[in-house]
Amino acid sequence: MRCYCVLHHGQALELVETAIPEPTGTEVLVRVQAAGVCHTDLHLWEGHYDMGGGKKLTLAERGIKPPLTLSHEIVGEVVAAGPAAQAAGGVQMGREALVHPWIGCGECAACLRGEENICIKPQALGVARPGGFADYVLVPHPRYLVDIDGLNAAEAAPLACAGVTTYSALKKLGARITTDPVVIIGAGGLGLMAIEVLKALGGKGAIVVDIDPVKREAALAAGALQVVDARAPDAVQQIQQATGGGARAVLDLVGATPTVTLAMGSAARGGHIVICGLMGGDLTLSLPVIPMRPLTIQGSYVGTLQELQELVSLVRRSGMKPIPVNTRPLAEANDAMQDLHHGRVVGRTVLVP
Numbered sequence: 001m002r003c004y005c006v007l008h009h010g011q012a013l014e015l016v017e018t019a020i021p022e023p024t025g026t027e028v029l030v031r032v033q034a035a036g037v038c039h040t041d042l043h044l045w046e047g048h049y050d051m052g053g054g055k056k057l058t059l060a061e062r063g064i065k066p067p068l069t070l071s072h073e074i075v076g077e078v079v080a081a082g083p084a085a086q087a088a089g090g091v092q093m094g095r096e097a098l099v100h101p102w103i104g105c106g107e108c109a110a111c112l113r114g115e116e117n118i119c120i121k122p123q124a125l126g127v128a129r130p131g132g133f134a135d136y137v138l139v140p141h142p143r144y145l146v147d148i149d150g151l152n153a154a155e156a157a158p159l160a161c162a163g164v165t166t167y168s169a170l171k172k173l174g175a176r177i178t179t180d181p182v183v184i185i186g187a188g189g190l191g192l193m194a195i196e197v198l199k200a201l202g203g204k205g206a207i208v209v210d211i212d213p214v215k216r217e218a219a220l221a222a223g224a225l226q227v228v229d230a231r232a233p234d235a236v237q238q239i240q241q242a243t244g245g246g247a248r249a250v251l252d253l254v255g256a257t258p259t260v261t262l263a264m265g266s267a268a269r270g271g272h273i274v275i276c277g278l279m280g281g282d283l284t285l286s287l288p289v290i291p292m293r294p295l296t297i298q299g300s301y302v303g304t305l306q307e308l309q310e311l312v313s314l315v316r317r318s319g320m321k322p323i324p325v326n327t328r329p330l331a332e333a334n335d336a337m338q339d340l341h342h343g344r345v346v347g348r349t350v351l352v353p
């Protein structure tokens with residue numbers, strides 16, 4: 001089978017031909033039908049995260065070393081299963097499924113709570129284990145397969161990351177999303193997904209902030225109440241005005257020094273800021289601001305298997321619209337990564353083997 005792999009960080013993905021893996025134990029073999037390209041794939045390709053102040057966290061420090069097969073947004077068809085997976089039942093050959101990639105060790109306290117996404121020894125597909133830029137992917141257990149009957153494979157794939165990340169983050173904001181507009185910073189794939197998920201959850205609406213006029217236009221087309229240019233000198237005032245005096249709920253999908261600074265500046269007293277983006281940087285904070293204003297600043301990292309199941313059932317129930325998806329052949333993996341890197345992608349690019 002083909003896979004497009006990171007053999008050296010920062011260099012083009014290379015085509016590697018390997019044998020189709022044979023599932024053992026509880027493993028399931030999935031033939032990839034769609035594999036989304038996410039910003040995290042760019043970080044994994046570059047090999048580091050920007051921690052601010054000139055510091056970098058390398059993937060090697062997180063125990064992740066090439067060769068890497070990227071993509072954690074996978075839809076595919078079940079084609080084989082290990083004996084224990086078959087014994088567990090529910091493994092139907094030919095079944096089309098969305099793969100939950102945020103897999104943990106299964107043994108730590110977080111995993112036992114069902115929060116495998118924050119496991120101390122993560123085994124995520126497309127990160128620690130081979131992902132979807134390949135003809136086939138091995139899934140450790142059938143319980144990570146979520147049925148998508150009736151949904152389009154390429155449109156459903158982004159639910160595994162962009163979808164569950166924004167769903168989990170919006171849930172953290174609680175009931176205020178139904179009474180107050182949510183300020184969404186970043187109108188890339190996650191931003192457009194957040195607008196749709198917010199609508200499906202009965203949200204009041206989204207005020208979307210981005211530096212790129214093309215992405216702001218896409219946000220308006222997706223139903224944003226208002227858009228704000230993050231680089232406008234009065235961006236803070238525009239957000240305060242649009243939210244009637246300050247944002248009660250902010251979702252920062254970029255997670256860079258300027259965006260978090262903007263979020264802090266435009267939040268109302270009692271505001272809640274959830275940061276999902278991993279763009280990087282750092283922040284110096286006057287501590288009295290946290291109790292006196294009083295702000296909640298919370299991180300959110302992808303989502304749990306249960307949240308992905310909830311999201312897929314929400315998509316079914318609400319008829320939630322998919323984000324714009326452009327499909328490309330798997331062989332164009334490098335071009336797709338470059339286009340995302342240079343900000344040329346509206347919505348999501350999904351590779352099809």
Ligand SMILES: [Zn+2]
Pocket residue numbers: 038039040041072161162
């Ligand atoms: Zn992702």
Ligand SMILES: [Zn+2]
Pocket residue numbers: 104105106107108109110111116119120121
């Ligand atoms: Zn664990």
